[in-house]
Amino acid sequence: AQSVTQLGSHVSVSEGALVLLRCNYSSSVPPYLFWYVQYPNQGLQLLLKYTTGATLVKGINGFEAEFKKSETSFHLTKPSAHMSDAAEYFCAVSGAGGTSYGKLTFGQGTILTVHP
Amino acid sequence: DAGVTQSPTHLIKTRGQHVTLRCSPISGHKSVSWYQQVLGQGPQFIFQYYEKEERGRGNFPDRFSARQFPNYSSELNVNALLLGDSALYLCASSPRTVQNIEAFFGQGTRLTVV
Numbered sequence: 001a002q003s004v005t006q007l008g009s010h011v012s013v014s015e016g017a018l019v020l021l022r023c024n025y026s027s028s029v030p031p032y033l034f035w036y037v038q039y040p041n042q043g044l045q046l047l048l049k050y051t052t053g054a055t056l057v058k059g060i061n062g063f064e065a066e067f068k069k070s071e072t073s074f075h076l077t078k079p080s081a082h083m084s085d086a087a088e089y090f091c092a093v094s095g096a097g098g099t100s101y102g103k104l105t106f107g108q109g110t111i112l113t114v115h116p
Numbered sequence: 117d118a119g120v121t122q123s124p125t126h127l128i129k130t131r132g133q134h135v136t137l138r139c140s141p142i143s144g145h146k147s148v149s150w151y152q153q154v155l156g157q158g159p160q161f162i163f164q165y166y167e168k169e170e171r172g173r174g175n176f177p178d179r180f181s182a183r184q185f186p187n188y189s190s191e192l193n194v195n196a197l198l199l200g201d202s203a204l205y206l207c208a209s210s211p212r213t214v215q216n217i218e219a220f221f222g223q224g225t226r227l228t229v230v
Contacts, residue, residue, distance in 0.1 A: 004158075032217065043120075043206055043223045043224050044206065044208075045221070046220070090158050092158075101212075101217065102166070102172070102210060102217045102219075103149070103161050108157060
């Protein structure tokens, strides 16, 4: 079984400030981890993914995330927030094999607000 | 290249009716998955199809069914609609190879049940 917990349903930052969105996961098999962004009335766009290899992964729009197995975490960061980053962000986990392969389990989402 | 396309974009149905949602995957992708996103929540997995076979089913009642066609497009069917079925229904396609299970999402179909 897999689950994802996103700490903080709403995060507010000032433009230019650090963005930190927290994600913890539970998985009975080696996980693949993803961050998606969703703008209002749109589908999901992949920001970045971790499958194997380097634990620090870089994504689009200046975002990055670090896979920490010992902490079962995959937090998303961006050094300097931009107004266009305002959206809802979802962390997701998929199993690296077995029946959960390719099936995404999502967290509840974190709405990021960026203030001028 | 065309992305994942879903139709219709919006739909209003009455309780008890049936609905069919359609999805065309990215060319070359053989896997299609369906997700339900209720307002204020994360998407929940409904079905996954790969090479026209069901490869996974989420915790949804039998009123929900799906199929995948030889061209890899897919339909999601929901019978006996309930008010609680109102949601954004997302389709995702994926190569679903050992090297790549990245899912690409469509814009979704917004279903409102009244």
